[in-house]
Every structure is written in C-alpha cells, then in structure tokens.
Amino acid sequence: MGALRWVRLMVLPRVLWGSVPLFFLLLPAAESICPEPCDCQQHQHLLCTNRGLRSVPKAAEPQDVLTYSLGGNFIANISAFDFHRLAGLQRLDLQYNRIRSLHPKAFERLDRLEELYLGNNLLPALAPGTLSALAKLRILYVNANEIVRLSAASFSGLSSLVKLRLDGNELGSLSDSTFSGLPNLLYLHLESNRIRWLSRGAFNGLAKLRFLDLSGNQQSSIRHPDIFGPLRSLHTLLLASNSLQQLTGGLFQHLPGLAKLSLSGNRLAHLAPDAFTGLGSLKELRLEGNLLSHLPAALLEPLSSLEALDLSRNALTALHPATFGRLGRLRELSLRDNALTTLPGELFASSPALYRLELEGNAWSCDCRLSGLKHWLGAWHSQGRLLTVFVQCRLPPALAGKYLDYLQDAQLLPPQDGGSCHHGASPSAASPPPSVEGLDSNSSGAGLPRGPPGPPPSASTARLLGAPESAAAPPRAAVEAASPTPPLPGRPAASGRAPPSAAWPRRAGNPRSAPAAGVPPLVSDPCDFNKLFLCNLSVEAVGSTSVTVRWAVRPHRSPRLLGPARFRLLFDRFGAAVKFQRFVYLPERGEPAATLRELRPDTPYLVCVEGILGGRVCPVAPRDHCAGLVTLPEGGAAAAGGSRGPDQQLLTLVLLAVNALLLFAALAAWASRLLRKKVLGRRRRKAAPVHVRQLYSTRRPLRSMGTGVSNDFSGFQSHRPPRGAACALSEADLIEFPCERFMDSGGGGGGRHGDDHLLQRFAD
Template identity: 40%
Template sequence: MANYGFFRFLLSCNITLILFGASSGTVCPERCDCQQTQHLLCANRGLQSVPKGSPAEIAEGVRVFGLAGNFIHNISAFDFARYGNLMRLNLQFNQIQTIHPQAFEKLSKLEELYLGNNLISTIQPGTLQTLKKLTVLYINSNHFKDLTPASFSNLGSVTKLRLDGNSIETLNESVLKSFSTLMFLHLESNQLHHIHRGAFSGLTKLRFLNLSDNKQTELRDIFTFSHLRSLITLLLSGNQIRHVGNHVFQNLKKLSKLSLSNNRISVVDSDALKGLSRVREFMINGNELAEIPAGLLDPLERIEQLDFSDNRISRVASTAFEKLAHLKVLNLKNNRLTSLSGGVFGANGVLFNLDLSGNNWTCDCRMEKLKAWMTEVHSQGKLLTVFVRCHHPASLEGKYLDYVNNSQLVSQGNHSLSCVSAHRGQPMESRGGTVLENPVPRRESDMKRGERERTVWVQGDEGKREDGGKLPAEKKKQRKAVSGRSHPTLRGHQGHRKGPLTNTTELSVETTASATEPNSSSHDDEGGVPSSQAPEPAFQERFDLLLQERVRYHEGMTDACRFNRQSILNVSVDHATAHTATVHWSTAPDSGADVKGELMFRVLFDRFGHTPRFPRYVYTEGSARSVALHELRADSTYMACVESAVGGVLCQVAPRDHCVGFVTLSGSEHAGSNLQLVTVSALVINALLLLLIGGAWLGRVLKRRIKSRKSAVHGHVRHIYSTRRPLRTTMATTCATAEFSGYQSSRPLAEVGDLIQFPSDRFFDGGSTRREGDVMMPRFSN
C-alpha cells in the first residue's frame, strides 16, 4: 500500500507539471517571445498595438518589454497598467503619434524609456511625472519643436537625455531645470538658433554636451556655458558660427575636448580660449580662419591634438605653438600656407604627427630653417614623415622639401625678403663652404661640332699662378672675362672631391673649340669672349682631370633602385638597449662616385607585427654608414631597413633586401649584463650543489664498502667447544663396529659440563687450514 501511495504521488506531480507547461505556453502573447525569464520580447513582429493576453500575475514578473520596430500608432492608458515591475520599455522605431497622459502611471519602477524614432510632437504635462526612478530617456528623432518645463517635471534621476534629431528652435531657461543629475545631453541635429543664457544653469553635473548641426551663428555670451563646471566634452561642429568672443569658455575648468569644426569662423578673439587649461583635443577645422596669431593658443597648456585643416590660413606666427609643450598631433593641411619658419615647432618636443600637405609651398630660402628642423627631428626618430611638396618655383614643382638642396632654396630665394641662411646646425647639403650644383648640360650643337666643356683653374688670390708666379696680363684678362660670364658655376662639395680639386674655391665653365678646330673663334650664345685660346700647359692636366670627373658625373648612376641593389651591403644592428639601437651598413667600393646627384640614405624602422603601423624615418647624409635610433619601446621587436635617395628620388620598391630585425632590452640599459651575471651565478651555484651532492653520495658508498669488507674478515662462528680430559671408558658400543670397539673402549664420552669455551677470533673462514708458527693446523668447523 505504501508503494502504491508513492506511485500515486509521482503521477500527480507529473500531471501537474504537464498542465503547468501547457498553461505556460498560452501565457506569452501572440507573436512575442517569452523564452527568457522576465523578458517579453515583441520587437519587429509587425504589431499595430501593444499586445494583450498576459495574465496579471505573469505581467507583474516582466522586467524588460521590447516593442521596437513595429507599427504602433498610439499608447493608451491601459497598455502597460499590469506591468508594475517593468524596468525597461523600448518603443523605438514605431509610428507613435500620441501618448495618453496616464500611459506610464503604473510604471513607478521604470528606469529606461526609449521613445526615439517615432512621430511624437508633444508630451502632455504629467505624462512622465510618475517615473521617479527613470535614469535614461530617449526622445530623439521625433517631431518636437518646442519644449515646455511641464513635460519634463519631476525627472530628477535622469542621467542621460537624448533630444537630438528633432526640430527644436529655441532652448528656454527653465526647460531643463528639473534634470539636476543629468550627465549626458544630446541636442544635435536640431534647428537651434538661440540658447538662453540660463538654459544650462541647473546642469551642474553635466559631463557631455552635443550641440552639433544646429543654426547657431555666434558664441559671444559668457553666461551660456558658465554653470557647466563638470563638462568634459563640448561639441559645436556643423553650425553657422562666425565669431567666437572673449571668455566664452572661461568657466569650463574640466573641459577636455572642444570641437568647433565645420562652421564659418573667421574671427576668434584673443582671449576666446581663456580657461581651457585642461583641453587635450581642440578641433577648429573646416572654417574660414586666415591666420594663427601669437598668444591665441597659449591658454591650451595641456593640448595634445590640434586640427586647423581646411581653413584659409596663410600666416602662422613664429610663437603660435611656443607654449604647447604637450602637443603631439598638429594638422595644418589644405590651407594657403606658402612658407613656414622652422622655429615655429622648436618648443614642441613630443610632436610626432605633423600634416602640412595640401598647401601651396614656395620652396625658397625662407624654408631653409624648416628643412633643417625636419632633418634634425627625423634623425632622432621623433617625427613621422612630413610631406611638404613644392608648388613654386616651376623648377622645383612636385619635389618634396626633404630632397631639395639648400643651394636650390637659396638660388630660388627672393633676396628682397632678406633671407638669411643659418648654416650652423644645418644638414649636410648646407654645411661647409661650398655646394655642389647640378651641371649645365651641353648643347646639342656643341656636341655636333665636337666641342667640349673645359674649366679654368682659379685660386683665391687674383693674378697668381699655381707655381706661385704671376699670371701674364692676357691671362688676367681672360680670367676676368671668363669669371664674369653668366654661365652657371660648378662648385665642389666640401670633402666630396679628392686630389687637386680639394683646394678649389671656384670653377668657372667655359666652352672652347675642340682640338680639331684650334683656330675657331666661335662665341657662346650669351656674348662671352672668344674661346679659341687654349689654357696654358701648366693647367692642362688639371683640365683633363676635371673634365673626366664631370663627364663621369653626367653619366653617373641616377636609379635609386639600382643603387640599393648593387651598393648597399651588410646591414646590421648593435648596441641595442631598452630605448636605443644603432644601425650599420656598408656600400660597395667607389659606389658613391658613380651617383649622379646628391646621395642620401633613409633608415625606416617600425615595430614588427603591431597594428596600426607606426613607421618612422631617419635621414642621413651620403657619407654616413650608421645611424642611432632613439625613443624605441622596451622589449619590442623592430624591423629596420636602409635605402638610398639619389638626386632626391627614392626607389618605389620597398627595400626588403636590406632589412634587419632586432629586439630591444627590457627594463634599464644594463638589464642584459645583469641577466648574464644572474645566469652565470646560477650556473656556478648549481655546479657547487652538484659537487656537494656527488661528494656526499661517493662518501656514503665508500663507507658502505669499507664496512662490508670489515664484516667479511671475521667468521660467523660464535663459540668453539673442546674437551678438557680424555673420554670416559664406559661408552656404548652398539653403534660402533667390532673393529673400533676396542679402540674406543678406553676413552670415556664427553659431557656438557666437561666442555671449555674458547674465543673464536683466532679462527678464520678464509681457507681450510691456517698457519701457526711453522705448523699447518686444520680448521675447526661446526
């Protein structure tokens, strides 16, 4: 009977579960999903109204109700009356036009309400009054034009409010006063053209404010943002602002990001940025600024990113960025700059990304300091490649400033601007007393006539010969006439040429008749003196050497790819520390003499296998065969590649054949030596431990062997017994034969009391006999 009762109990339980499961299947409204506990999901189901059919006891357990992406037009007073414990309600992307004032009356626990992307134009007063715990409210992308304070009363717990994508035109003073805890406010993409000076007065905790894409025309009221002392991000891009007045941001002590991009700003008052000492990112691109005056950016003490791109800037003050010691990224592309002083970035020691592209650069002597600064910071690995492409003059159009010689900058300079070339501290092409210029090609008519270019050896003292004597009078005249011609001069690069040319101070080019026409009296095209006279025999050897060198220069190597492939050898890295490394390479013998134009080397180094890529370049002069890389990251893998620049042109193919990888040390520079010392010490300690263990083991083995040998020397016999008197005469003869009965009859048998004990250490087991004196005695046994 007991078993029968137990089975009946199990059957009743199963029936109850089956009935509950069947009934639960009917709880979930039609077209909705109730698989997740406390979630009623009805999104994207084509519903035209809020579904009904859930029992009251089931509706009270729902915490999340999703109705987004349907075709609901109205919200009645009874749609959510049974969902008293609801915490999140999503009604986005419907066609809601009206909401009953009592629609949310029972939702006292609601924390998130999403009404975005509907057709709502107004919210009746008191509709949201019961939502005291509401923290997130989305009313974005609706048809709101005016906001009234009664619509948002009693919402003191809201931290995020989205009103973007509406048609709000004005923001009155008391609309947002009830949002005392608001931290994020979105008002972008409206029609705001007027913001009352007290509109944000109650938002003392606001951290994010987006006013982009509105209709504001100016920022001149100092009280508009004066109460936003906790604001971190302020976005004002995409408006119609023309003028930014003084002290308009003065009270924004915590502001970190300010965007004024894509407006029509042409005037920024001198004190407009006062108070922005904590701003790290300032964007004012896409405006109509004509200059960056001195002192305007000085209040931005901690600025890291500046964007002035797509303006009309034609002048930058030399001290415009002087106080910005933390500046890392500066964008000046697509402006109207023609020249820029190199000293303008002298105080920006951490600047690594500078964009100067899209300007009409005039490459003359005014750009000499900028080129020197670029070369210096590139050599230290502190700056990414800066693209400064020359537009003027026509002879340098399309070339990059990195590959233009200082001699070309000076020759194209406007001397009325009083350009001064600071040779001290300049790159290789501007150091020394002489500069190598491109030679003038020979005319085709001269080549047909067999003429060739010759040079005249001239010393510093006028009127003196090489041997110390004075030149003849006619030679003086010839020298003056030749040196006074308007032909371009060929000057020797300091340290570049060898032999007798190293003492040359000036080499003038003269076109003379060939040996086949010694009496020719032809003149050059510029009206020079007749060139029929040949130089003196004393200068003939020097003429030939110079001619050979110049012809070789004309016919030299001009292909950077060919130089990389044939001349660069043995790329290696040594002296790698945690933050620095030295790259070495070598070149084929006499490879530099075959190069036409200036020879430079560029070393590319980048962290291997890291994204995004962060390549850096170091430029060196043609005589260098090593370069030090700085500001590397500790314990990182790097790839360094060496390539050449011949005549300002790089090879378009990546220099993969001349690359080397290396790994920086971790920690300090002495980490490698310390690690080696620790390793050696550990090995020595391990060796000593092995010796001690081996010695202990060996001593134990020897001790055991010695002990076993000692134990083997002594016999195992403990006692030996013998008689002390002759045997008794009376003994049994039944066990003996008749032959021995008479022999033993006279000897009595031994008894226990008659035995004498002897020590056994005199007897040995090593053999069957022992020697005692000279007598061999038989060994006793048991």
C-alpha cells in the first residue's frame, strides 16, 4: 500500500455491540513519506536541499525513493543507519555540507546507487571499503575536500565507474595502481591539487580513459617517459598551470589517439626535438604562457593532423622557415605577445588551411625583411582565405604605429642594423603558394585554384550544394558580395566578415581586377553563403524534450567555397533577454538536419541555423533562417493527460458540449411548459360552464306553451308547436317566458288572482 497504513479498530464497549454491525472497518490513512522539512516529487524524489539540516532525516516509507538530495546543509557525519532503508536509491547528493566522517558501512545497502556526490565537504580521506558495495556506481564526485592520499583500496569494487572527480583536494602524490580497480573509467579530474610526484604505474588499469586533467598542480618534471603508457585511449590531456620546466623526449609516444594537449602556463624554456613524437592524431596544442625563445625546426613534424596551435605569451624571437612546413591542416595559429621582429615570407606557405593568424603584440621592424610576409598576406587576403592580421610597426620610428598591409614596398627600407634582405620578396612568396601534394584545395579548406583555369569544386562540395561539379558560375551579385573591403587603419574588421584586402588597395583609376574567365568565383563570406544557399528551415517531430530541425541547401550554380561548409544551430527560449546562449556545431559533410534534446516541456523556443565558412560565422542569423516552436507537455501528446492532467482543449470542448446540452434542455423545458399552458387553456375553455345568457338567448325562436299546461316549469320544456304570439322583451332579460302568462285574460280564469299566483311561484 506504499504510504497507506491500516488503522486498527478500537474495541467498542459491550453496550454498543448490539447496535454496531458486525464487520471490520479498515480505514486507510495517508502518511507522507517526506520528512517534515523536505519536499517530495511523485514519492520517488526527496528534496532536502538548503534546509539547514544538521543530520540526515528519516523517510517514513523509503522503498521507492530513487533520488535523495541533501546538498547545502550542515551535516557533519554520516552514520551507518542514515541510508540503510533506501535500498532502491539511485542518486545521492551530499554536496556543500560539512561532512568530516563517513561510516564504513554508510553505503553498504545501496547496491543500486549510480551517482554519488560528496563534493565540497571536509573529508580528510576515503577509508578502504567505504565504497566497495557500490557495484553499479557510475559517477563519483569527491572534489573540493581535504583528501591527502589515496590508495587502490579507496576505489575497490567500483568496476562500473565512468567519471571520477578528485579535483580541489590536498593530494601530493599518486602511488602505483591507485586507479587499477576502475577498468571502465572514462573521465578523471585531478586538477587543483598539490601533486608533485607521479609514480610510474599511477595510471595502470585505465585502458579506456579518454580525459585526464592534471592542470593546476606543482609538478616540475615528469620523470618516467612511460607514465602515460597505459592510457592508449586518451583523447584529452591537460597539464596546464604546473611548474614543468622540461619534457622528456617521447613522453607522449604511447598516446596515438590524443587529440588535445595543453601545456600552457608552465616554465618550459626548451623543448626536445622529439617531444611530440607519436602524436599523429593531435589536433590542438596549447603552449601559451611559457618561456620558449625558439622552436626546433623538426619539433612539429610529427603533428600532421594539427589544426590549432597557440604559442602566444612566450619569448620567441625568431622562427625557422620550415617550422610549420608539415602542418598542412593548420587552421589557427597564435604568435601574439612574443618578441618577434621579423618573419620569413615562406613561413606559412605550406599551411593552405590557415585562416586565423594572430601576430599582434610583437616588436615588428617594418623593413625589407617583412616584404615577403606582406606579399603573402596581401595575396591571401585578396582571396578571402585569411582573417584580418594586425602587424603594427614599431621600428623604424618613421613607420611606428602603422600597419604593414597599408605600406608600400618602397617604404620597406633595409634594416638599420645592416642586416640583409634575404627574407625579401621572392617569386614563390609574391604569388599564392600551391597546395600541398595530396590535399585537395577545397577539402583542406583553402579554396586555392591550381593555376589560371581553376579546378572544379570537390565532390563533397558539389554534394553539399546539390549541384553538379561542372555547374557554371553564380551571378555577379554573389561575386560582389564576396569581395572583401579593407577596414580603416587602426580599426579591426568586424568578426565574421570578409577580411580586408591588401592586394586590392582603393586607388583612383585602379579598379579591382575581375576574376579570370571560366574560374568560378570564391564565396568566402558566411553571410553570403547563408543568403544564397540556406533555405527551407523547418521543425519536425516536436516532442516534450526534443525536436528535429531540418533545412535545405539551395541547388545553386557551383561557386568555389572557402573550405568545406559546416552548420551550427542556435536555440534558446523565446523572449530571452540574451539570445542564443546555446548552440550546436554540426560535423562537416553531415546531413542538413539535427535533433535538439534536453529541452523543457511546454516551452516556446526559437531555432536558427547558420552556415560556417572558412571557420567564420555570420554574426546575426537572417529571419528566414529561424523558426519558432513550442514543445509538447511532459510525457508527449499521448500521455499529456496522464502526467499533467487532462488535455485543456479536450476539456474545453467537453465543457462547451455540456453547456450546449444544458441550454437545449432549458429551452425544451420552456417550450414544453408553454405548450402545456396552451393545451390546458383549451381544455379549460371547453369544460367551463356556459353563461345563462348563452343558454337562453333572445335570438333563439320562442317556444309557446299552450293554454292547457300545468302551472309548473315543465311547461317551459314542451316541444309542442307554438300556439300564441310571443311578446317582445329586451335583451337584458335573462329568461324568456310566454307573454300570455303576463297578460290580463279576458276570461273568468284570469284577473288579479292569477298574477299573484305567478309572482308567488317566482318568489319561491
């Protein structure tokens, strides 16, 4: 019966047994399973958050409780009996309390528990065996406590654990096989501790681990080159904000699947040439905030898949021309806030996918050694393949504060220190560099034509646009829309727009050159892509927490795109003050559709789609690329009546129908009453007594009474024919009588005596 308890029947006095029926009355009394200061939801979720509790309250009927939230209280101890009746508990939240001790048997009966949150407490340790009964536990938060050391026994029995947070503790070291009992662990957070030493076998048993965060610790070096050897599946490794001064060669050689490596905020002054050996799948490398003054020429050669490289806030003074020679997929490069004064013009020639380059914050010397870089920037800007790059001159004093792309070649004089101009312009630097062998210009994101005719778009781009590869060029409007416009000196260009063109200065009599005949124009502005190609945004399969969004790419004449086009969805609650706090990026070459999940039921949303071209998006989505929707009530359309009450529309229709029936019944009753009145009126008129005047009308022929009739009223009813003449009476008389009764007779039988006799009869 759940929370229903049966009330026992009290014994009645003997005097009442004769008058009380002989049967037992079982009266159910509802007793809430909620402790007094807590709230309950569907008798399965106990919410006791921020109630000022100093101990764990007791639930009356805890068999069906799935979630127990006790966060934000003042609980200091967890005893062995606080949760011993909650055998079906799946989620337990004890965060933000003052817990200092956990009884070793506190969780021994919670064999169904899947999530345990113990973060932001005062736990000094995890006693061995405390968590051993939690065989189904998948998420464990023990962050922001005071744990000093861990052992393998601390996590014994947690074979199903997927995510473990130990950040924000006082850990100073990790011993061998600390996590060996966690074979299914995927995410491990160890940041913001005091770890200075890692044992060689600290990560043994973590063959499936994908995310490891060791940032914010105090490691000065990693001594053992095989320390990350067991992490064959690692995808992300964060070693930022430590005190690392050097990296052992081949330290990451056993991480073939690593995609992101962060070494920022350390004290690295030198990197071995083989420091990144084995990282062929690495896509993002962060080295900002170190003390690097130079990079070995072969340092980045193993990183053939690298897409983003951050070298900002170092002490780099120069770069070898072949530093980025093997980075054919490099898209983002930051060299800002270094000590660079010049760069060779061919430094970026082997990176055809590069579109974001940050060079500001350096002490640039604008002399002839930068002419090669200036020509390369102008050529790539003219094709819309590069965002605005700010190279502000510091030397010579005559050019201080000016930007390199607005200077003329004649202004780039030889260096004042007597150096040569060997980094000057060259034929290869002045013209756009060819694509790297084996990489298609469109698939790599460059969109660079190979020679004057220009290649047709790649098959993937043709499929994306829905047009054949041999389609003709789009209208001139698309070409003009894609043409970049230089900004004012000293003012950065708007993000998301086409960068300025240094190769096309605005001069009188020197118009921009038109594209060569037969070469499809290059569409580089994502706003133009949205305007020309995106269409038919629609929402389908709207549910209570999810919705499917579809759109189409207009089959247009095939232009050349600045790399493969991607899409992102922006969605937020309709009417939000700050729009589009949430967005989803979709993979390249994916189907133009996506399913948004984890929405709120019965809530209006606004969904927009934007195209991403060359890594840039249009700042504001056009109105015709947005759609509104309202999610269904919780449980969907079919179960809306069961989980959130009856359907409001159906209830309204039922009420209207009932009102119509009542109105019809009232009208029928009124009509029936009116008809009944009419029928009864007719019957009453038929059955009512007729007036004497109508019975004896003066208009009827008079009946005479003969002379020989008796002296009673029977004579007036005679049907014999009249014998005498009738006397005329007025119509006011009620009864007609023969006139001979009132006349003086000439015979002996008349006279006064006869009159008195008649008067006497009527007087009676």
